Structures are given as C-alpha cells and as structure tokens.
Amino acid sequence: MKERAPGESRVALTPETAKKFAALGATVAIEQGAGLGASITDDAYREAGAEVGTSADVISGADIVLGVQAPDPTQLTGAKPGVWVAATFDPFRNGELVAAYAAAGLEALSMEFMPRITRAQSMDVLSSQSNLAGYKAVLTAANTYGRAFPMMMTAAGTVQAAKVFVMGVGVAGLQAIATAKRLGAQVSATDVRSATKEQIQSLGAKPIFVENVAGIEGEGSGGYATEMSEEYQKAQAELVSAHIAKQDIVITTALIPGRPAPRLISDGQIASMKPGSVIFDLAVAQGGNVEGSxxxxxxxxxxxxxxxxxxxxxxxxxxxxxxxxRNLYNFLSAFWDKETGRPVLDEEIGDAVRLTKDNKVVNSRLAD
Known part of the structure; x- marks a missing residue:
C-alpha cells in the first residue's frame, strides 16, 4: 500500500523484493504511486513482475499487506477476513490502533516486536532504520554546526577537530560514532550498559562511564537498556554535566521500549555548553532526551x-x-510454505510479532 502517514516517504516493497516474492510463487501487487517518495516508479515495479493498481484493487485480493507505518483499519476496507498486515505499529503508544485491528478481524504483525535473536537479525526493521538514523543525525548536526569537523592544518593556522559526544550506544549510537569518526571528529560516547565500552573503543572513540557505582549493568531484555537506580542516575548526571560542557556536538539516542524517552540533558546542561554547539535528539518523537527539543x-x-x-x-x-x-522479505520468506503458497509462522517469532488474531489482542507484551 501507499503510505498514508503525514510526511512518510518510505515504501515497504521495492522492485528487488517484488521480484523475490514472485520467485516464491506469490502474486505481487502495489498501489500506484506508492514508491514515488523513495524514487521508485510504477514502471520499475511492473518490470519486476508486480501488478500496479488502485488501493481497492491491491487490498481486495491480498492475503498479506505490507506497510512501513500500519494503516488505519478503515483504509483496509474490502480486505479478506484475517488478512495479515506486516508493518510498524508502535504498539505501546498506539493501543487504540491495535484494538481497532482486533475489532476489524485483522491480524497485525508488528515488526518492532521482532525478537533480538540471531536468526531474526536480518528481519529487524528497528536495527536497519536506526542504523540510517544514526548516520543522518551526525550529517544533520555537522550541517547545522557552523564549523569544520576534522582537524585542518593550514598556512593560516590549525582548525581543531570538533568534539562529538554520543549518548546511548545502541545501533543508532554506534553508527553515529562511526560516522563522526569518518568525518574526522574527536568522539566520545556513553551508555548505561557497561558491555558497550569495548564497542565504543573498537570504533576509536573514548568511553565515558560511571566507574564507582557498582552492581548496575543497565542491560534489559533483548539487549535493550533498562531504567537505572537513583544513585546511578545522579552519578551519571554529574559525569555528563562535566563532559558535555566541553563538547561541540551531542547526539542523544536513548530509548526504553514501552516508556517515554529518558531525559538525558537538562536546560542547565544546555546552558553550560559553548555558544554555537549543536544537539541532535534522536528520541525527540518519543518525548525527547533533551529538555526543550x-x-x-x-x-x-x-x-x-x-x-x-x-x-x-x-x-x-x-x-x-x-x-x-528486505527485512520484510527475509521475515516472510523464512517461513514460506510451498504447499500452501504462503508463510507459516513458528511460535518463537510468530508469537513475538503477532498483536491480534481472531478479533483479540493476543500479544503477551501488551497484556503485561
């Protein structure tokens, strides 16, 4: 389907994956104009073997609907009962949308709930999109910053390298570190998970960690960060305050699944930074890591x-x-059953991503 969310330019099917689905024996159809925001023409889909039609044409015959952001059920009028919709749902914040899918008899498959296990890595949309987000955050910060990134030695004198501090070392944070290093910046980073120290160092950046608060690792389920104790939060705030005042650019990336983004930078800490400095808040859509973003x-x-x-x-x-x-194709093709001509999900991944079935909300994470 063509994305309906305001400002959404991505598309969930490309000519590459359309051709791969067709090779599995699937009939592939896409709404006309769905790929234009990603610079993909309708002719490119036709050349890949996909049918191009109206929204009603595409939905009416579909067993599986692919989306980037899940469409409202009213946009799926005419779909088969129990049709699968594989997309991002933001389930913790969009409870009404999930309930509407259940009421409509649609089977919602939330790609954000893909388990972080080895065999599901190629299906993980959060990682693939976060990787690009970390890269874009640094480029945007560099463009906003009014000075050069790398050290430059000229006849007129030396330009010092920009100091970049990355807060939160998940997929986006690691890519932000790597990108800032490639641009020639002096990079440091921090995270609540002590296991990320080696990852930071492996990219040539300096780890900034609270060393004297024992017994707090910050590792939640599935490799995500979890909330810290008050003692750790206080120690971290003091360390960050001292470090952030010396930085030119700060990239914040911290998220906790199912909760608002943790506040990492206060107005007082912003005031301690040098005029002309830049902060990019990658968590701004979830409430923001930075006060005032x-x-x-x-x-x-x-x-x-x-x-x-x-x-x-x-x-x-x-x-x-x-x-x-590709994430969507890897997900569905991994379970493709040649006899039925469609995927048959197993319990480990199927139960993890399935939000609704048989007019009920069935995901245990939402029940909790």
Whole structure:
C-alpha cells in the first residue's frame, strides 16, 4: 500500500523484493504511486513482475499487506477476513490502533516486536532504520554546526577537530560514532550498559562511564537498556554535566521500549555548553532526551541549537525503503510454505510479532 502517514516517504516493497516474492510463487501487487517518495516508479515495479493498481484493487485480493507505518483499519476496507498486515505499529503508544485491528478481524504483525535473536537479525526493521538514523543525525548536526569537523592544518593556522559526544550506544549510537569518526571528529560516547565500552573503543572513540557505582549493568531484555537506580542516575548526571560542557556536538539516542524517552540533558546542561554547539535528539518523537527539543524544528537555547526529526530514517527514504523491504522479505520468506503458497509462522517469532488474531489482542507484551 501507499503510505498514508503525514510526511512518510518510505515504501515497504521495492522492485528487488517484488521480484523475490514472485520467485516464491506469490502474486505481487502495489498501489500506484506508492514508491514515488523513495524514487521508485510504477514502471520499475511492473518490470519486476508486480501488478500496479488502485488501493481497492491491491487490498481486495491480498492475503498479506505490507506497510512501513500500519494503516488505519478503515483504509483496509474490502480486505479478506484475517488478512495479515506486516508493518510498524508502535504498539505501546498506539493501543487504540491495535484494538481497532482486533475489532476489524485483522491480524497485525508488528515488526518492532521482532525478537533480538540471531536468526531474526536480518528481519529487524528497528536495527536497519536506526542504523540510517544514526548516520543522518551526525550529517544533520555537522550541517547545522557552523564549523569544520576534522582537524585542518593550514598556512593560516590549525582548525581543531570538533568534539562529538554520543549518548546511548545502541545501533543508532554506534553508527553515529562511526560516522563522526569518518568525518574526522574527536568522539566520545556513553551508555548505561557497561558491555558497550569495548564497542565504543573498537570504533576509536573514548568511553565515558560511571566507574564507582557498582552492581548496575543497565542491560534489559533483548539487549535493550533498562531504567537505572537513583544513585546511578545522579552519578551519571554529574559525569555528563562535566563532559558535555566541553563538547561541540551531542547526539542523544536513548530509548526504553514501552516508556517515554529518558531525559538525558537538562536546560542547565544546555546552558553550560559553548555558544554555537549543536544537539541532535534522536528520541525527540518519543518525548525527547533533551529538555526543550521539538520534532522537526531547530530550537535555539542559550546559543545552542537543538535539532531532531520525528522520522529520521525517512530523510534517507530510498535506502531506508530498500532495507525495510528486505527485512520484510527475509521475515516472510523464512517461513514460506510451498504447499500452501504462503508463510507459516513458528511460535518463537510468530508469537513475538503477532498483536491480534481472531478479533483479540493476543500479544503477551501488551497484556503485561
């Protein structure tokens, strides 16, 4: 389907994956104009063997509907009972949408709930999109910053390398570190998970960690961060405050599944930074890591520019679509049953991603 969410340019099917689905024996159809935001023409889909038609044509015969952001059930009028919809649902924040899918008899498959296990790595849309988001965050910060990134030695004198501090070392944070290093910056990073120290060092950056608060590892289920104790939060705030005042650019990436983004930078810490510094808040759409950040706006406080996109990966729509579409193909093709001509999900992954079935909300994470 063509994406209906405001400003969404990505698409869940590319000519590459359309051809692969057809090779499995599937009939592939896509709504006309669905790929234009990602620079993919209808003719490119036709050449790949896909049918191009209206929304009603595409939905009426579908057993599986692919999307980037899950469509409202009203946009699926005419779909078969029990049709699968594989997309991102943001289930913790969109409970009403999930309930509407259950009421409509649709089977919602949430790609955000893909388990972080080895065999599901190629299906993980959060990782593929976060990778691009971390890259784009650094490029945007560099463009907003009014000075050069690398050290430059000239006849007129030396330009010092920009100091970049990355807060949160998940997929986006690691890519942000790597990108800032490639641009020649002096990079440091921190995370609540002590296991990320080696990852930071492996990219040539300096780890900034609380060393004297024992017994707090910060590792939650599935490799995600979890909330810290008050003691750790206080120690971390003191360490970060001292370090952040010396930085030119800060990239914040911290998220906790099912909860608002943790506040990492206060107004007082912003005030301690040098005028002309830049903060990119990758978590701005989930409430923000930075006090005063606003989605899709550049906010200036105390001479510091605070930037953040509601949908960062969307600013690299062509590549983001290619990776997202491959994630979906890898997911569905891994369970493809030749006899029935469709996927048959197993319990480990199927139960993890399935939100609704038989007019009920069935996912245990939502029940909890």
């Amino acid at each position: 606003v989605p899709d706006q550049t906010v200036e406080k105390h001479g510091v520019k605070i930037v953040g996109y509601a949908n960062t990966a969307n600013h690299l729509a062509a590549d983001a679509s290619a990776l997202f579409a």
